[in-house]
Amino acid sequence: MEMCFQSVLLKVQESLSADELQDLLFLCSDLLCLRDLNTVSSGQKLFTLLQEQDLLSLEDPSLLMELLRITKRTRLIRSLQSDACMQTNGTADQPQQQQQQRISRYRQFLYELSESICDQDLKNIKFLLMKTLSRRKLEQNLTLLQLFLEMEKEDLLGENNLDVLQRIFADVYPALGKKINQYREENLNVVFIAEETEGFSSKADLPSSQTSLPSVEILGREMDGITLTKNASGFSRDNSQRSDSVNSGIDSESSEMPQIGNSMLEQYEMKGEWRGVCLIINNYDFSACGMGIRDGTDIDHESLRDVFEWLGFEILTRRNCTREQILKALMDLSARDHTQADCVVCCILSHGRLNGIVGVDGQLVFFKELMATLSPLRCSSLYGKPKLFFIQACRGTQNQRPVFPQTFTEDEDVLASDAGVPRDSIPEMADYLMAMSTVPLYASFRDKNNGTWFIQSLCHNLRLLVPRGKDLLSILTKVNADVSRKSDKSGLKKQMPQPEFSLTKTVVFPPPALP
Missing domain, CATH: 3.40.50.1460 (Rossmann fold)
Incomplete structure (x- = not known):
């Protein structure tokens, strides 16, 4: 089965263009260190790094499917879901809400922005950054996603640091400037859920904003x-x-x-x-x-x-x-x-x-x-x-x-086991x-x-x-x-x-x- 899964990864690699590989590298930039990412020249190398970090495996290929979903490779997803080893694993076609989301909303949002920018817009963005980033970097043939990474290195961009990006996009592409502002406002209202939600089968099962957050969680x-x-x-x-x-x-x-x-x-x-x-x-x-x-x-x-x-x-x-x-x-x-x-x-x-x-x-x-x-x-x-x-x-x-104080509800869980435990262990x-x-x-x-x-x-x-x-x-x-x-x-x-x-x-x- 492992050989079968490696064949699946090879199939994905062969379908990736150079630009699509760069897209995947950007989306994975929170999961892998920058030094490793800079060494990646092929899909094979990227998948090897993800496997070494236990982020991708036959038992859990969800990260691969998530990357393909974000980059809108729908046909490839359908092809993989029909693959024998992926069907045997049963994870590839698992409902979206049951899969663990590895790529942050912030990283996905930047990727979506890049999809709306044409070559002339990119030139204008680089021009506006001339006095902020080094001319040497800007004169390189950087894509917008690579430019985002350079801005993050210089602390000009981050999940809670979108001011510079919003000002630039407001000048270059006002509609996207408004989109950034909307994203920031929505991000302020994200409800915090203390427990991991992999086990919940639907949104109805998720804790509400009135659920008590325990001060001491247990090693789960x-x-x-x-x-x-x-x-x-x-x-x-x-x-x-x-x-x-x-x-x-x-x-x-x-x-x-x-x-x-x-x-x-x-x-x-x-x-x-x-x-x-x-x-x-x-x-x-x-x-x-x-x-x-x-x-x-x-x-x-x-x-x-x-x-x-x-x-x-x-x-x-x-x-x-x-x-x-x-x-x-x-x-x-x-x-x-x-x-x-x-x-x-x-x-x-x-x-x-x-x-x-x-x-x-x-x-x-x-x-x-x-x-x-x-x-x-x-x-x-x-x-x-x-x-x-x-x-x-x-x-x-x-x-x-x-958050403001709420009236908390209480749920009681009872754990039982019929297994005997030796007294001296x-x-x-x-x-x-x-x-x-x-x-x-x-x-x-x-x-x-x-x-x-x-x-x-x-x-x-x-x-x-x-x-x-x-x-x-x-x-x-x-x-x-x-x-x-x-x-x-x-x-x-x-x-x-x-x-x-x-x-x-x-x-x-x-x-x-x-x-």
């Missing part, structure tokens, strides 16, 4: 379907009461935070000879793959180093790591003897995508890969001990917008926590002078609340509250962190002794 797809539910009877289900209790905890840092009956919950032991190792991976320089530098990340690194040293951890630092170097750093950590340690911590400061973080070589490390390195199957001395990940990275390019993926700086599909924000909203709030609240005996999930809930109240100067950009966990006990760090 990254945990191969493991789901946990947490029902705290101590929390009021009345929205107004809940709002009052949360706000009181925010307004005064000396106020008591809501508790979940900690006396009823078992705690991980924190009585070892040493607290454990804290590995900090600090990726700053992405210039090798065309993604620039992450100004402000060193401030986060220093804050994390200081607070985890204060908590009694041994600090290991790795800087500017490629994909392979990230995995090696974690494997080296896994190879250590953690028998005398209470837990292990890994902090990663980097660029990211939906399902993982990006190395400085532009290559993706999936969250599942990060977790697997510290699995008790690989490191027996971490059996039953908390494995804590703190991830500062984007998980998409969208920006969250502020634990699931392989138990005892993990992944504290993400943002929810899936959205960006997280970094101040060049003060560090990131998430890491700075995390470090502040650890110092504030550990001495008061607060458990880690309560501290992360306070981090959620603090970051959710932040916004940019315009008041339009918001961020919502997301702790995901399979912890079986509470994590309470012993208060460090005063100096």
